[in-house]
Amino acid sequence: MEDTCNVMKSTLSRTRLGVAVCSLLILIAATDADGAARAGKRAAANLKRVPSARSALNLADIPFRIVYETYRRTDGKYNWELFMMNADGSGKINLTNTPDLDEMYAHVSPDATKISFVVDEGTGRRKVRSVYYMNIDGSERVKVARNARQPCWGPDSKKIAYAKGEYERYSTREYATSDLLIYDLETGRHKAHPNKELEHIYALCWSPDAKWFLCAVQGGMGYSDTMLAFEADGTKIFDLDKWGVKGCRPDISLDGKKLAWGKTDWEMCMGDLNLNSPGEPRVDNVNYILGCVRAAKIYHFDLSPDGKHLAFSYGSKRGGQQVGGKAKGWNICVSDLNGTWVKITTDGNHNKEPDWVPIPSLATKASRH
Secondary structure (H helix, E strand, O other), rough: OHHHHHHHHHHHHHHHHHHHHHHHHHHHHHHHHHHHHHHHHHHHHHHOOOOOOOOOHHHHHHEEEEEEEEEEEEOOEEEEEEEEOOOOOOEEEEEOOOOOOOEEEEEEEOOOOEEEEEEEEEOOOHEEEEEEEEOOOOOOOOOEEOOEEEEEEEEOOOOEEEEEEEEOOOOOOOOOEEEEEEOOOOHHHHHEOOOOOOOEEEEEOOOOOEEEEEEEEEEEOOOOEEEEEEEEOOOOEEHHHOOOOOOOEEEEOOOOEEEEEEEOOOEEEEEEEEEOOOOOOEEEEEEEEOOOOOOEEEEEEEEEEEEOOOEEEEOOOOOOOOOOOOOOOOOOEEEOOOEEEEEEHHHHHHHHEEEEEEOHHHHHHHHHO
C-alpha cells in the first residue's frame, strides 16, 4: 500500500511539473509572438511610403529588362498591350500591337526565350479569356487553352501551368478558376493536376525545384483568403498563414530561397523560403520591405533575377489590380531591398503586372554606354 502511494505521489508530481513546463512554453511562445508583432509594427511604421527621386537608385546598371501590361491607344483604339522596357524605363517596345485584342498578365520563361500571357477576345457575352505564349520578341504566338487564366512557367521553360475558368461566362475576378492543368510545349498535351479539388486559386508560382506550387486562394477548398503551398505531383496542401504569410500574390526568387508577397494593399513583405523543410514548406524571418500611403496601392511584386531589386505596380487605391481591371494613373516602379523605390514609368496608362526578363540583354547594356 505504501509503494502504491509513493507511485501516485511521483506521478502527480510529474504531472504538475509537465503542466508547469507546458504553461511556461505557451507563455514564452505568446511572448515571442507578441514581440514579433510589435517588431513588425515598428518595421511597417519605418517604411518609406512615397517614391523617391529616380536618382535614388542606379537604374542604368540593372541589366535586366521588364515586361508589363498597359492600357493605351493603339492605331486609334484603346486596348491592353504588352510592352518591354529597360529597368530605367527607357527603350519601350510594344510586343503585341493588336488594337482589336487585349493582351495581359505577361510572364517570361526562366530561359528568357518566351512569354506566357492571357488574351481577351470578343465582346459582350461572347468575350472569352484564353492563355497563349509567344517568343520574347512578340513573334509566333501559340494558343494554349480557351477559357483559361493565371498561367505560370515550369522551371525548365517547357511547361505552362494554367487554371481553367470557373464558368463559361467571362469574368475579371482573379479567383474565378477551377481545375489546374499542365501544358507541354513540345507535345502540345494537357495534363490535369492530381488534386481535382483545386479551385479559386490565382497568382500561381511554380518552384524552381518543380516540386511545389504557391498561390493565393479566395473562398475555395475551405479557405477564405490566404496563401497556399501545394504539391506539384501530389494532393497535399499547406496554409502558409502559420508562418506569418498573410495577404496575396506570392513571388518566388529564381534560387527558390526567398518569397515576396503583398501583406496588404499598401505593404509588401519578404521572407526566407524553405521548400525542403521536413513535413511541409516554411517561411522564416518575415520582414516588411515596401510600403505606400493608404490612399494608394502597391501590387504585382516580382523579384529580379539576381534577387537585388523588385518591380511592382503602384497607383491610386481606386485602381483595379485584377487582370483586366482599369487602373488609371498606375505606374511601374523598381525598388532595392532596403525600401527605396522609384517610378520608372510616368504616363499612368494603367501600367501593371511587371515581370523581369531573367537573362541580361547584351543589346540593352550596349545601348546604355
